[in-house]
Amino acid sequence: MEIISSLSDMKKKSDEVRSSKKTLGFVPTMGCLHRGHMSLVEASVAACDFTVASIFLNPAQFGQNEDLDTYPGDLEKDKQLLESAAVDALFLPTRESMYPHGYKSFVTVEEITGRLCGKSRPGFFRGVATVVLKLFNIVRPHRAFFGEKDWQQLTVVETMVRDFNLDISIERLPIVREPSGLAMSSRNLYLSEEEVSPALSLSRALNMAKDRVQKGECSTGNIRREIRDLIENEKGIQIDYISICDPENFMEQEEISKTSLIALAVRVGRTRLIDNCIVRRAECRE
Amino acid sequence: MEIISSLSDMKKKSDEVRSSKKTLGFVPTMGCLHRGHMSLVEASVAACDFTVASIFLNPAQFGQNEDLDTYPGDLEKDKQLLESAAVDALFLPTRESMYPHGYKSFVTVEEITGRLCGKSRPGFFRGVATVVLKLFNIVRPHRAFFGEKDWQQLTVVETMVRDFNLDISIERLPIVREPSGLAMSSRNLYLSEEEVSPALSLSRALNMAKDRVQKGECSTGNIRREIRDLIENEKGIQIDYISICDPENFMEQEEISKTSLIALAVRVGRTRLIDNCIVRRAECRE
Numbered sequence: 318m319e320i321i322s323s324l325s326d327m328k329k330k331s332d333e334v335r336s337s338k339k340t341l342g343f344v345p346t347m348g349c350l351h352r353g354h355m356s357l358v359e360a361s362v363a364a365c366d367f368t369v370a371s372i373f374l375n376p377a378q379f380g381q382n383e384d385l386d387t388y389p390g391d392l393e394k395d396k397q398l399l400e401s402a403a404v405d406a407l408f409l410p411t412r413e414s415m416y417p418h419g420y421k422s423f424v425t426v427e428e429i430t431g432r433l434c435g436k437s438r439p440g441f442f443r444g445v446a447t448v449v450l451k452l453f454n455i456v457r458p459h460r461a462f463f464g465e466k467d468w469q470q471l472t473v474v475e476t477m478v479r480d481f482n483l484d485i486s487i488e489r490l491p492i493v494r495e496p497s498g499l500a501m502s503s504r505n506l507y508l509s510e511e512e513v514s515p516a517l518s519l520s521r522a523l524n525m526a527k528d529r530v531q532k533g534e535c536s537t538g539n540i541r542r543e544i545r546d547l548i549e550n551e552k553g554i555q556i557d558y559i560s561i562c563d564p565e566n567f568m569e570q571e572e573i574s575k576t577s578l579i580a581l582a583v584r585v586g587r588t589r590l591i592d593n594c595i596v597r598r599a600e601c602r603e
Numbered sequence: 604m605e606i607i608s609s610l611s612d613m614k615k616k617s618d619e620v621r622s623s624k625k626t627l628g629f630v631p632t633m634g635c636l637h638r639g640h641m642s643l644v645e646a647s648v649a650a651c652d653f654t655v656a657s658i659f660l661n662p663a664q665f666g667q668n669e670d671l672d673t674y675p676g677d678l679e680k681d682k683q684l685l686e687s688a689a690v691d692a693l694f695l696p697t698r699e700s701m702y703p704h705g706y707k708s709f710v711t712v713e714e715i716t717g718r719l720c721g722k723s724r725p726g727f728f729r730g731v732a733t734v735v736l737k738l739f740n741i742v743r744p745h746r747a748f749f750g751e752k753d754w755q756q757l758t759v760v761e762t763m764v765r766d767f768n769l770d771i772s773i774e775r776l777p778i779v780r781e782p783s784g785l786a787m788s789s790r791n792l793y794l795s796e797e798e799v800s801p802a803l804s805l806s807r808a809l810n811m812a813k814d815r816v817q818k819g820e821c822s823t824g825n826i827r828r829e830i831r832d833l834i835e836n837e838k839g840i841q842i843d844y845i846s847i848c849d850p851e852n853f854m855e856q857e858e859i860s861k862t863s864l865i866a867l868a869v870r871v872g873r874t875r876l877i878d879n880c881i882v883r884r885a886e887c888r889e
Contacts, residue, residue, distance in 0.1 A: 328770065427707045450767060476707050482610060482740040
């Protein structure tokens with residue numbers, strides 16, 4: 318596996334791959350890789366001739382009181398994982414090369430970024446969209462792979478790619494979970510032993526909600542209430558939002574719709590966790 | 604000259620040109636072409652193997668009370684001019700294809716867009732940067748040609764290209780003027796006969812200022828005052844701003860610096876006009 322730090326070397330490599338008519342797959346990450354990331358990498362390696370993974374802890378998507386400085390990372394372990402998954406190149410840009418002195422340009426995606434995580438984390442999606450555009454312009458992939466755990470982020474990236482006329486196919490992959498049901502996240506490493514049990518209430522609440530829908534419940538108000546009760550039954554967990562909404566524009570729904578996104582965000586101690594699932598109206602009534 | 608309306612046809616053409624190792628030059632315009640535009644076109648034709656000009660009246664860069672609906676245009680005349688200048692392709696996208704229903708993504712360039720024209724026309728540079736990024740992504744030029752009359756716009760485009768890691772060389776060309784001194788602008792067509800004389804005070808004021816600097820004046824306060832006096836001596840002209848500033852970040856300067864930008868914006872009747880020139884400290888003191 319080639320390790321590339323300079324932006325111009327990455328561009329050169331991309332030119333080389335593209336001009337030899339190979340398909341270039343790309344998996345952007347912030348490192349601290351887990352099985353969720355690896356499912357993206359494996360999908361890219363399987364589908365593309367050449368796979369680039371990037372590790373870049375993007376300061377532009379962290380708020381002032383967020384965990385930029387303590388975000389977990391183990392570069393050596395990440396390298397081994399990528400190497401053994403047959404990744405062709407690891408792109409490791411520096412902060413200074415990505416955001417040099419005098420950096421001024423940002424991407425904003427309107428409306429959909431004012432809801433869910435965008436409401437709780439102002440500036441977050443601006444930072445995400447900006448760094449993803451920059452990475453896309455440097456790596457120039459044919460296909461880029463993202464996980465559905467960050468459902469809203471995926472939608473923001475898809476919207477930007479469409480609006481800015483980029484020729485990149487965005488590939489969505491399902492959430493990968495621990496055997497316990499906990500959605501894979503680098504931030505799970507923050508959880509103390511006592512915090513694991515409250516953290517599990519997220520996936521339990523989603524399973525309960527799916528079950529309620531399957532049994533005919535269509536009122537999102539009722540389902541929201543039951544999710545809230547289930548989560549608040551745990552100690553040391555604070556709800557940020559419980560949303561049952563349109564999976565494309567994140568407008569809250571009063572009834573389970575053709576497809577509805579159930580999205581949860583909580584804080585367990587100092588750790589922010591999110592999880593989601595899709596439910597379908599057909600399952601609740603027809 | 605090929606005329607291309609669909610975005611995907613334009614992308615195909617660009618792929619074709621680029622993969623045959625030809626250099627692609629690009630001149631984005633809003634139509635109503637004058638000798639200023641044609642100097643850009645000629646520079647591109649001279650320097651590049653294949654030149655694309657675009658005509659697109661970009662709604663995103665017009666304010667609610669601005670002249671989007673009355674902006675002058677004569678497509679047949681424009682086509683003839685481009686054809687006779689040996690332009691290879693004219694790109695004519697529709698508004699619906701550029702900003703389809705549900706369009707949400709925008710580029711913001713911070714700091715420098717809050718000054719000069721950005722202060723008078725909120726949202727203007729957001730609209731400019733967004734459409735230029737979109738056009739760049741569709742046309743994928745090696746080189747793009749812009750005129751220095753819109754000095755601040757040029758700086759915004761250069762900043763975006765650098766920050767977003769685009770591989771496009773931005774070529775600056777000098778202001779083209781009428782024999783009277785009036786800087787070429789599509790909006791000059793708005794001027795009534797009586798408005799031409801006040802409009803000429805812009806270039807006269809800049810010439811006067813250059814002369815004052817050459818004769819040793821270094822105080823921007825004094826020069827600003829003399830420019831104001833000269834312009835306000837005309838009837839029916841309203842000053843928007845008189846700026847003597849750093850040509851890169853547009854911060855006002857107290858003294859003429861190594862290089863200073865003198866930028867003027869006025870309204871003559873309902874017509875907004877801008878003009879500018881560069882002066883150098885060496886000329887005033889050393």
